[in-house]
Amino acid sequence: MATTDQDDQLVTPWEVTAASQKGVDYDKLIKKFGSVKIEDSLIERIARVTGKPAHHLLRRGIIFSHRDVGMILDAYEKGKPFFLYTGRGPSSEAMHLGHLIPFVFTRYLQDVFDVPLVIQMTDDEKFLWKDMSVEEARRLASENAKDIIAFGFDKEKTFIFSDMDYIGSTPDFYKTILRVEKCVTVNQVKGIFGFNDSDCIGKISFPAIQAAPSFSCSFPQIFGGKKDIACLIPCAIDQDPYFRMTRDAAPRLGYPKPALLHSTFLPALQGAMTKMSASEASTSIYLTDSADDIRDKINKYAYSGGQSTVEEHRRVGGNVDVDVSYQYLTFFMEDDEKVEKIKKDYTSGAMLTGDLKKELISVVQKVVAEHQQRRQQVTDQMVQEFMTPRKLKYSY
Structure with a gap:
């Protein structure tokens, strides 16, 4: 379970609370999760490599932690490819300000590095965790996709997909999920996510679904079946448990470990003891x-x-x-x-x-x-275009 010392703060993919009015102690979280604090030298290197000013979210420490971003920059400088992956759990029709942060930053990364991006809509997760029907979860995914498109992502370089739709339409994605599932035990998922015997089996299997887009072989229409293209994941720090699991599984599958950039949470209006919540x-x-x-x-x-x-x-x-x-x-x-x-x-x-x-x-x-x-300005036709599996435009 993703907690910190003496339960003074709780950070999981589903709940964030802190005992102090100052909010989450991110230095403690870095130590607990085993990530790396972003130093000025890395921010300066990103600006130097891209030839563009560092984003203000980076400069102000809102993007505060990472895993292996140096390796992504090494590859980029050598002309080797990588792609971006982020996501959204469609739990409500209206997204809130806190949801802006990873998408605004992802848009910046897409622009300055000029790389393809995949965006996972975890409608299956929300069906499993929330009191909603399959149909409602899928509808919310489509509605949230309109908000995501409105951030200005390049359609020629961006693929947005619903798990419910994509798993059924692309065997390669499901094959990747199976490979991840086979090398992660029930005890491991219980230890990472705190699942118990009362949780439905769908919850136990879901982490493999969130892991699968980290690997280029899940998108044959984009990468032609290549399994060695590196992935960079911008996300809020509460999503890190999924990718610690993913990074542990990657070498055993012969895939590169995904790199990550973590953001802090936008506090609730009432104070930083919890994050802003759509519900x-x-x-x-x-x-x-x-x-x-x-x-x-x-x-x-x-x-x-x-x-x-x-x-x-x-x-x-x-x-x-x-x-x-x-x-x-x-x-x-x-x-x-x-x-x-x-x-x-x-x-x-x-x-x-x-x-x-x-x-x-x-x-x-x-x-x-x-x-x-x-x-x-975002139409249903535009959503369909963004969510159609297809070849994306990139320079490598």
């Missing part, structure tokens, strides 16, 4: 929310690091380590100088909590409105 409306800002909804939610629910009175705040200043509005700005405001000035003004007491929330409201309203405009 809890008061914790989340949805991509379908109106400008008024966004204003009201931030004003009402966003946890403040400010003091109890204006006089005290002017004297002591605010605490950005726990203030949700400031933390959100680090995710969504690209201007480094402006973010730093806000931090200085808030911690000194020159900026009040109301002013900080007003700044965030303006930023988030713009992000959501622009996304809604792009999504309105």
